[in-house]
Amino acid sequence: MARADKFAVEMGTPSMTLMDRAGTAVADAVARYPYPTRILVLCGPGNNGGDGFVAARVLAQRGFKVRLALLGDRDKLTGDARRAAERWRGAVEEPAAVDLDEAGVIVDALFGAGLARDLDGAARALVERMAQSGKPIVAVDLPSGLDGATGKVRGAAAQAVETVTFFRRKPGHLLEPGRSLCGRVRVADIGIPDEALEAIRPQTFVDMPALWRDAFLVPAAGGHKYSRGHAVVVSGPAWTSGAARLSARGALRAGAGLVTIALPRDALPLQAASYAAIMPRPVDGAGELAELLADRRLNTVVLGPGLGGGEQTRAKIDVAAPGRRLVLDADALTSYEGVPWALAAVAACSDGLIVTPHEGEFARMFRGDGEVLEAPSKLARTRAAARRLGAVVVLKGADTVIAHPDGRAAIAENAPAYLATAGAGDVLAGIAGGLLAQGMPPFEAACAAVWLHGEAAREAGPGLIADDLPEGLRGVYSRLYAAIEKA
Numbered sequence: 277m278a279r280a281d282k283f284a285v286e287m288g289t290p291s292m293t294l295m296d297r298a299g300t301a302v303a304d305a306v307a308r309y310p311y312p313t314r315i316l317v318l319c320g321p322g323n324n325g326g327d328g329f330v331a332a333r334v335l336a337q338r339g340f341k342v343r344l345a346l347l348g349d350r351d352k353l354t355g356d357a358r359r360a361a362e363r364w365r366g367a368v369e370e371p372a373a374v375d376l377d378e379a380g381v382i383v384d385a386l387f388g389a390g391l392a393r394d395l396d397g398a399a400r401a402l403v404e405r406m407a408q409s410g411k412p413i414v415a416v417d418l419p420s421g422l423d424g425a426t427g428k429v430r431g432a433a434a435q436a437v438e439t440v441t442f443f444r445r446k447p448g449h450l451l452e453p454g455r456s457l458c459g460r461v462r463v464a465d466i467g468i469p470d471e472a473l474e475a476i477r478p479q480t481f482v483d484m485p486a487l488w489r490d491a492f493l494v495p496a497a498g499g500h501k502y503s504r505g506h507a508v509v510v511s512g513p514a515w516t517s518g519a520a521r522l523s524a525r526g527a528l529r530a531g532a533g534l535v536t537i538a539l540p541r542d543a544l545p546l547q548a549a550s551y552a553a554i555m556p557r558p559v560d561g562a563g564e565l566a567e568l569l570a571d572r573r574l575n576t577v578v579l580g581p582g583l584g585g586g587e588q589t590r591a592k593i594d595v596a597a598p599g600r601r602l603v604l605d606a607d608a609l610t611s612y613e614g615v616p617w618a619l620a621a622v623a624a625c626s627d628g629l630i631v632t633p634h635e636g637e638f639a640r641m642f643r644g645d646g647e648v649l650e651a652p653s654k655l656a657r658t659r660a661a662a663r664r665l666g667a668v669v670v671l672k673g674a675d676t677v678i679a680h681p682d683g684r685a686a687i688a689e690n691a692p693a694y695l696a697t698a699g700a701g702d703v704l705a706g707i708a709g710g711l712l713a714q715g716m717p718p719f720e721a722a723c724a725a726v727w728l729h730g731e732a733a734r735e736a737g738p739g740l741i742a743d744d745l746p747e748g749l750r751g752v753y754s755r756l757y758a759a760i761e762k763a
């Protein structure tokens with residue numbers, strides 16, 4: 277953001293104009309509240325506070341009753357914030373002396389992008405009072421105390437009903453707990469030109485179709501099933517084979533031309549009761565898997581869901597990896613507990629690897645690797661893991677992060693809470709495999725899979741069970757194909 281601001285200034289917009297527009301956008305948001313009477317603006321010592329002074333002035337000019345309190349010393353304000361404060365005609369109160377109960381709406385303009393350390397002392401006490409007040413809070417840029425780069429709370433932060441931010445959202449608006457603390461996020465245009473992005477070349481994105489649509493394959497008129505790839509899902513024993521069957525259904529619905537499920541012989545009767553379109557093959561160990569995979573048209577293998585851990589699993593992965601596209605999930609990942617370098621070797625000989633751990637699996641895989649596990653945010657941890665493995669890493673959760681070893685990363689925001697249901701992850705691994713089989717590059721395939729998975733859940737609606745997810749893809753694909761054809 278500092279570079280974006282600087283770019284705008286160099287292109288001829290004075291920084292004070294940016295602040296005026298930022299403060300005005302905040303005022304516009306506050307004025308929309310049902311009872312925008314008795315507005316209390318709490319300002320901090322930097323430019324976030326400056327935005328607060330502008331918002332207070334604009335609201336007062338529009339006839340609202342506004343009080344303003346400043347945390348810190350008015351004489352110590354500098355730059356644009358100082359000028360904004362000079363143009364505020366009302367009283368500047370002492371926060372400790374203000375009764376928050378008298379406020380109808382609170383504007384939280386204490387700290388934004390410049391938060392440099394954990395809140396303590398008077399700042400923390402004020403944020404805690406704000407949090408306990410129960411008043412609707414409109415946060416400027418970020419709820420004060422929330423770290424915009426990591427989404428973590430530094431000391432304290434108050435729940436906002438709405439956050440007004442500028443130009444683009446920051447990772448802290450998307451990563452939990454930040455996302456939840458922000459309430460509704462409104463992005464205001466303060467006149468920073470989009471060309472700033474060409475200069476900055478950001479590497480962090482929201483996971484939405486624009487990010488991967490060019491790589492997404494809509495079936496072509498002249499295509500056939502063999503041109504759409506052949507995915508193999510390797511199943512564990514009968515009693516856990518449901519997980520692999522969910523993956524296989526995900527892969528098929530995602531558009532793989534053919535899907536084979538490799539099952540131990542005792543599990544074959546169960547598959548007969550599942551999708552007729554999925555082809556079962558008896559495969560009892562790594563040797564038989566090698567025989568199946570002698571056919572190079574089987575270009576993608578999904579291993580992990582319901583597979584069981586240990587040596588046999590590693591042996592199967594070793595057989596499947598060379599020159600093939602792989603998705604590894606669940607037990608496949610746990611079998612590399614504490615030895616991520618062995619997984620990096622698998623990635624290196626493959627034709628592209630996506631790993632899809634949840635937090636527990638991630639912690640097990642990187643046990644002892646402080647540089648990965650202690651990176652400052654979920655975003656940074658996922659990036660560090662992708663670099664370590666030389667693979668695309670999907671770190672699942674409400675705020676799933678997808679990272680490529682080259683530094684690109686995306687944060688998903690479309691998963692409804694009811695997606696957290698048994699077997700949902702198995703379907704995700706299958707969807708990713710289905711997209712890889714069709715030839716999508718691994719990062720785009722992983723981002724698309726995560727987005728499609730979230731949309732499929734919405735399509736199925738509350739009460740969702742994992743079996744509904746592959747079915748939910750049908751409606752999602754209808755809309756996506758139509759949108760791509762129109763574009």
Ligand SMILES: NC(=O)C1=CN([C@@H]2O[C@H](COP(=O)(O)OP(=O)(O)OC[C@H]3O[C@@H](n4cnc5c(N)ncnc54)[C@H](O)[C@@H]3O)[C@@H](O)[C@H]2O)[C@@H](O)CC1
Nearest residue numbers: 281294295321322323324387388389390391392393394417
């Ligand atoms: N041209 C720009 O840079 C623009 C900036 N804007 C606003 O400016 C904000 C960033 O401004 P600043 O960089 O001045 O930063 P902030 O205003 O977020 O905070 C910096 C101030 O807080 C103090 N501080 C930091 N952490 C503290 C802690 N834990 N306890 C106590 N004091 C602490 C610092 O010493 C400094 O005085 C953005 O969030 C946004 O609201 C907008 O006006 C748009 C334009």
Ligand SMILES: Nc1ncnc2c1ncn2[C@@H]1O[C@H](COP(=O)(O)OP(=O)(O)O)[C@@H](O)[C@H]1O
Nearest residue numbers: 634672673674691692693696698699700701702
């Ligand atoms: N709070 C949440 N909100 C939305 N999606 C979630 C939430 N928690 C987990 N998920 C998603 O649910 C899926 C669960 O997968 P996983 O943990 O592998 O479970 P399972 O092994 O039962 O399939 C993942 O796609 C994950 O991103």
Ligand SMILES: [K+]
Nearest residue numbers: 384387418420
């Ligand atoms: K703030």
